[in-house]
Amino acid sequence: MTYMPSLRSREIKIAPQTPISKISPFWEGLKEGKVLATKCRKCGKLYFPPTPDCPECLSSEMEWVQLSCEAEIETFTHVVVRPASFQHHKPYTVAIGKLKEGVKVLAWLTGFKLSEIKVGMKVKLAAKTTPEGELTYEFVPP
Amino acid sequence: MRKVAIIGAGNSKFGNRSDVNIMELAFEAVKPALEDAEATAKDVEFMALGSTGAGAWYAELLPAIVTAEHCGLTGAGLVRCEAACASGSAAFFTAYSAIATGQADIAMALGVEKMREIDTPTTMEWIGRAGSYLWEFHNFGLTFPAYYALYATAHMARFGTTEEDLALVAVKNHKYGSMNPLAHLQNRITVEDVLSSMVIAYPLKLFDCCPITDGAAALVLASEEKVKELKVDTPVWVAGIGYASGTANLSRRQHYVGLEASVLASKRAFKSSKIKPDDVDVAEVHDCFTIAEIMAYEDVGFCKKGEGAKLIREGQTEIGGKIPINLDGGLKAKGHPIGATGCSMIYELTKQLREEVERNRQAPMKNYVALAHNVGGTGHYCYVTVLKR
Ligand SMILES: [Zn+2]
Numbered sequence: 349m350t351y352m353p354s355l356r357s358r359e360i361k362i363a364p365q366t367p368i369s370k371i372s373p374f375w376e377g378l379k380e381g382k383v384l385a386t387k388c389r390k391c392g393k394l395y396f397p398p399t400p401d402c403p404e405c406l407s408s409e410m411e412w413v414q415l416s417c418e419a420e421i422e423t424f425t426h427v428v429v430r431p432a433s434f435q436h437h438k439p440y441t442v443a444i445g446k447l448k449e450g451v452k453v454l455a456w457l458t459g460f461k462l463s464e465i466k467v468g469m470k471v472k473l474a475a476k477t478t479p480e481g482e483l484t485y486e487f488v489p490p
Numbered sequence: 491m492r493k494v495a496i497i498g499a500g501n502s503k504f505g506n507r508s509d510v511n512i513m514e515l516a517f518e519a520v521k522p523a524l525e526d527a528e529a530t531a532k533d534v535e536f537m538a539l540g541s542t543g544a545g546a547w548y549a550e551l552l553p554a555i556v557t558a559e560h561c562g563l564t565g566a567g568l569v570r571c572e573a574a575c576a577s578g579s580a581a582f583f584t585a586y587s588a589i590a591t592g593q594a595d596i597a598m599a600l601g602v603e604k605m606r607e608i609d610t611p612t613t614m615e616w617i618g619r620a621g622s623y624l625w626e627f628h629n630f631g632l633t634f635p636a637y638y639a640l641y642a643t644a645h646m647a648r649f650g651t652t653e654e655d656l657a658l659v660a661v662k663n664h665k666y667g668s669m670n671p672l673a674h675l676q677n678r679i680t681v682e683d684v685l686s687s688m689v690i691a692y693p694l695k696l697f698d699c700c701p702i703t704d705g706a707a708a709l710v711l712a713s714e715e716k717v718k719e720l721k722v723d724t725p726v727w728v729a730g731i732g733y734a735s736g737t738a739n740l741s742r743r744q745h746y747v748g749l750e751a752s753v754l755a756s757k758r759a760f761k762s763s764k765i766k767p768d769d770v771d772v773a774e775v776h777d778c779f780t781i782a783e784i785m786a787y788e789d790v791g792f793c794k795k796g797e798g799a800k801l802i803r804e805g806q807t808e809i810g811g812k813i814p815i816n817l818d819g820g821l822k823a824k825g826h827p828i829g830a831t832g833c834s835m836i837y838e839l840t841k842q843l844r845e846e847v848e849r850n851r852q853a854p855m856k857n858y859v860a861l862a863h864n865v866g867g868t869g870h871y872c873y874v875t876v877l878k879r
Contacts, residue, residue: 352508354607357549366624397625397739423647423746425639426692427631431615434631442630444640444741452741454626462692467647484629 370400373412378475378483383417385451386410396451417473419445419453419487426462443487445471457487491590495717495725496877498527498710499840504825505674506606507704512541512548513560515706516602519833520561523598523708528720531562534710535594538584539570540577540601541829546616548604557602567594574620575778576866577601578707578832579873583731585711595716601833602706613702617828620867622738635699635779636691637740637868642781643693644746648796653693655799656780657684660697660822662808663777667819669851674703674825684780698780703825707833709840726840729859729876730763732756736869747796749869752776752789756863759874760791765859767791770876772842772853773813774835776865777820787815790863790874814853817842835862836875843879855879 368375377384386398390407396415401408424443427434434440443457443465453473457465471487478484500523502515510518524531539554550556554568567588573580578601585597605613617634619627626632645651661681667673679697687696717725734754737743744750760766767790775790777783784798792813793801801807807815818824818838821831839860841847858879865872 354508396741397622423640423644425636425643425694426689427633427636428688428692429614429633429635429690430611431618431627431631431633432609432611433615435611437631440631442632442636442640444746452743454630454632454739454741456630467644482629 371398374398375483377414378485379477381475383415383473383475383485384412385415387413394449394451396453415473416448418448419471419473421445421457421465421467421469421471422452423467424457424465441465445473445487447473453485455486459489492592493714494586494589494711494728495714495722496709496728496836496840497712497717497720497722497725498523498525498529499837500526500708501672501834501837502706503672504703504705504827507604508606512550512553512602512604513556515604515704516557516600517561519602519706519708520598520600523710527710529596529710533596534563534566534598536567536585536588536597537563538581538597538599539568540581540599540832541570541603542572542574542577543603543605543828544570547608547613553602557600563598573871573873574866575776575826575828576832576864576871576873577829578834579862579864579875580832580871582709582832582836582875583733583873586728586731589711589713595713597711598708599711599833600706600708601830603827603829604704605702605827606704610702621740621870625739625741633691635694638779638781639691639694640740641746641785642779645781645785646693648747649799651784651799653685654681655784655802656698657681658802659777659780659783660684662802663816663820663822666817666851667823669848670819670824673819673823674701675819675823694779694781700778700821700826703827705825705827705830705834707830707837709833709836724844724879726843727878729765729878730759731876732759732762732874734758734872738870740868748785748789749865749872751869751872752786752863752865755872755874756790759861759876763876765876769857769859770813770861771855771857771859772817772839773815773861773863774818774820774838775815775863777816777822778826780822782865783816783820786863790861809851809853817847817851817853832862832864832873835864836877839877843877
């Protein structure tokens with residue numbers, strides 16, 4: 349490429365603070381090692397990710413329920429080329445697992461070699477606190 | 491509703507366009523589109539712009555305003571449309587609607603994107619955030635290739651689609667890209683090249699992915715009355731547009747072997763245009779990744795679910811096959827400047843229907859019907875546009 353002159357724009361730092369007050373029980377649950385979902389008291393629909401408002405019937409009467417954590421892998425990928433804010437991580441595997449209760453969860457899958465992972469495989473969903481102190485959840489061997 | 495025609499089309503050179511800013515790049519599409527329509531900027535009553543990177547991967551925050559000023563369109567009604575990678579089609583639908591409803595007689599759809607003004611990991615970051623930032627990016631760092639890789643894994647497990655099948659899509663699209671002077675990538679590649687390229691997000695490799703591209707495309711649309719008044723030789727009519735959407739969270743999707751938004755948008759487009767998949771002479775489908783093209787064959791209805799790989803293996807989507815697809819190189823080789831793609835697909839089909847493209851990549855015309863399938867995000871949005879000469 350030939351050199352093209354350009355003007356460097358002024359830098360801004362962006363880190364929005366996403367409110368989680370309405371779903372704080374989920375994060376509290378993770379601290380206690382539980383993965384929680386919400387269930388609509390009006391229509392009975394179960395939601396993961398949890399939501400304080402039911403998209404099905406628009407009720408905001410929700411109850412928190414603990415998930416069984418027994419899951420089956422529906423699909424997965426292994427992310428080699430990572431985004432800027434994940435550069436410090438080694439390549440990671442992401443999977444979508446279907447839980448016994450019917451809801452699906454997207455999360456990292458750890459504890460397997462890539463060649464061992466198969467669609468249909470049984471795994472366990474577990475709450476986790478990262479070494480940096482961040483709350484998350486992941487699929488692990490059952 | 492009034493009939494609407496495309497009377498002018500322009501497309502910039504796609505590629506690494508570090509020689510121009512967002513306004514200058516738009517100009518490269520707007521000027522030829524207006525010249526093609528034999529119209530002036532002052533004739534444009536309304537302009538809808540498709541662009542997604544404003545303030546993120548390029549600095550200008552109001553691209554409709556700055557491009558309009560640069561191209562002499564100030565004074566026209568303006569809006570920016572966001573439908574992720576389908577923003578260009580959303581802009582086209584908006585401009586179409588302005589005319590169909592009688593609000594305007596001449597309108598423009600402009601798609602423009604500058605994607606290479608920031609570094610690649612930051613681009614991966616921005617695009618990875620498109621979907622559900624809170625639940626799928628924040629803790630898990632999904633990238634755009636990774637979202638489609640989830641679909642590839644499921645499709646392979648369910649239907650026996652192979653990495654070689656995916657590679658065939660890239661080989662085909664690079665072949666046509668090599669014949670298109672506007673394409674970003676004009677090199678021909680082999681299945682072996684694809685299979686041996688570096689893994690980006692398993693099972694997708696570098697050559698399964700579209701490049702990061704700058705580009706612009708513009709279309710001038712007019713009412714039937716205006717077409718008659720201007721004595722337009724070869725108007726290309728909008729026969730129908732279908733649209734649909736999918737959940738933000740991939741975890742809320744029913745399955746990972748196709749995009750429900752594509753199925754629904756296609757059904758609606760065929761219904762409104764009274765056209766069947768078999769009537770289509772040439773199509774553009776959304777091939778941001780090779781798996782996306784195979785799923786599109788099935789979701790649009792060019793074959794049954796699960797038979798997409800068979801279609802590419804048999805060469806049915808090349809010239810001479812049942813339905814030639816992405817004869818401009820597709821997103822894969824022509825490039826995918828996100829907000830410009832929808833308009834660029836329709837630019838290509840307008841030229842195909844007018845039989846004005848390079849001879850070696852001109853589709854044979856029987857019914858003079860073309861279809862553009864444009865997905866936004868990972869099946870988050872979908873627009874399907876049917877055109878007829
Ligand atoms: Zn409900």
